[in-house]
Amino acid sequence: MRKTGFFLLLFSLLNFVLADSVLAQAGPGQYTEEAPLGSWNTPGPHSAASLGSGLCELTRSVSSSILYTNPALLGLLPSMNISLTGSYNQTQLFRYWLVNTGVIYTSGNLTWRGWQLEHLGASCRSGNWTLAIGIALIENYGRPGVDYRQVSSGIIYHRLTISQSGIQTGYSIGLARSFREKLYLGISFIYYRGSTARHLEEIWLQSEIQMSDRRDQKISGFYPVFGAFYKIGFRYFLGFSLTPPHRKKVTGESLLTYITPATEIRINGEARDIIKQPFRIGFGGKVLVNREIQLSLEAMYSDWKHYSFYYFGEEQNRNFRSTVRLSAGFEYSGKFRLFGRSWLAPYFAGLAVDPQPDAEVRSTYYYLTFGSGFGNESFRLTFSTALAFESGSGNHLKRNKISLTLDLYPDKFKKNSGENNRW
Numbered sequence: 001m002r003k004t005g006f007f008l009l010l011f012s013l014l015n016f017v018l019a020d021s022v023l024a025q026a027g028p029g030q031y032t033e034e035a036p037l038g039s040w041n042t043p044g045p046h047s048a049a050s051l052g053s054g055l056c057e058l059t060r061s062v063s064s065s066i067l068y069t070n071p072a073l074l075g076l077l078p079s080m081n082i083s084l085t086g087s088y089n090q091t092q093l094f095r096y097w098l099v100n101t102g103v104i105y106t107s108g109n110l111t112w113r114g115w116q117l118e119h120l121g122a123s124c125r126s127g128n129w130t131l132a133i134g135i136a137l138i139e140n141y142g143r144p145g146v147d148y149r150q151v152s153s154g155i156i157y158h159r160l161t162i163s164q165s166g167i168q169t170g171y172s173i174g175l176a177r178s179f180r181e182k183l184y185l186g187i188s189f190i191y192y193r194g195s196t197a198r199h200l201e202e203i204w205l206q207s208e209i210q211m212s213d214r215r216d217q218k219i220s221g222f223y224p225v226f227g228a229f230y231k232i233g234f235r236y237f238l239g240f241s242l243t244p245p246h247r248k249k250v251t252g253e254s255l256l257t258y259i260t261p262a263t264e265i266r267i268n269g270e271a272r273d274i275i276k277q278p279f280r281i282g283f284g285g286k287v288l289v290n291r292e293i294q295l296s297l298e299a300m301y302s303d304w305k306h307y308s309f310y311y312f313g314e315e316q317n318r319n320f321r322s323t324v325r326l327s328a329g330f331e332y333s334g335k336f337r338l339f340g341r342s343w344l345a346p347y348f349a350g351l352a353v354d355p356q357p358d359a360e361v362r363s364t365y366y367y368l369t370f371g372s373g374f375g376n377e378s379f380r381l382t383f384s385t386a387l388a389f390e391s392g393s394g395n396h397l398k399r400n401k402i403s404l405t406l407d408l409y410p411d412k413f414k415k416n417s418g419e420n421n422r423w
Helices: 001-019 050-051 063-067 070-074
Strands: 080-093 111-125 129-140 142-152 155-179 182-206 210-230 236-243 246-259 264-277 282-289 293-302 308-310 314-316 323-338 341-355 363-376 379-391 398-410
Touching: 050 210, 050 341, 050 379, 050 398, 063 070, 063 080, 063 129, 063 155, 063 182, 063 210, 070 111, 070 129, 070 379, 080 155, 080 293, 111 142, 129 142, 129 182, 155 210, 282 314, 314 341, 341 379, 363 398
Parallel strands: none
Antiparallel strands: 080 111, 080 398, 111 129, 129 155, 142 155, 155 182, 182 210, 210 236, 210 246, 236 282, 246 264, 264 308, 282 293, 293 323, 308 314, 323 341, 341 363, 363 379, 379 398
């Protein structure tokens, strides 16, 4: 009887720790194990100007963060540029892992909040060539933590905690060349590394029984980004970007434990997995209405229907559809005088429609963005806000993001303050 009870208990343990595949009754929708926080359709970091202009990033030469979207625009940056972007992200989730998929239920959406250093980069132009380097936060895998406690008369009888964290960092180098100041071509190479940590622990304090599931993964990979930008006269501009399909290499380690006063069971596991990332292609156009006003319109296609994901040796079902993200941006370049010198003050506004790839739960984010800034020939400081409202999942998720970007132009520190700066 003791042996039979032991195997029944072990069987229950394995069913519990694999609950996301055995017990889950509702699919997580957008937030699968590997889903980036916020949106699947984010190829790289956003500068504050890009975020404030409806996520437009194929025709706007505002920061070296364009290494990740359209490296051809590097040729339009000032001759020397150092750029730093920080952001605050607040994202709501409802279904993920064991939360609201069959094991743990909440009365509403949960929220992940956090500050992050999103991008640091520099560029330098010599003649028709521009070289740039950068480091950026490409993806965030964080989830709101859950700490469930069963309490009676002030005594905790049962406690269940789950957590997930992780980031993916990209290291990039890019090169752009201009041809007669009309056509610009560029290429960047991005090597990325990252990790995720996914932990579950359940404790019955009175009977001193503890069960846990720990899964840690390391991610690495490489991909190029090709870009082009073309001027049609003085008012019209076209942008193009292509990211080929590539593979992420993932190495994972797992540890399942079951501990009682009389028994201790530990099961270790290792895996080497592959994630097949789809290609992305983007097109955009920009119009200079006059010296102060410019309008941008962009579309980015992601071939998610050819995406595949392996998790600890098993291919996971991902019923994905390809998506097209649409972005529209507006910018007004104002000027003012303060302390006896001229200053530039841009104002941004934009809209974006961002459908997510899950074909069963057709979720779409709708963005309203705006921002502003100030600067002169030596520096500029821009800040923006994006408000996103989700429709389709039935949970009315929201996402808010605030970005702050500082751009420095070292070669202009000692020049006349009356020089014009390019925005």
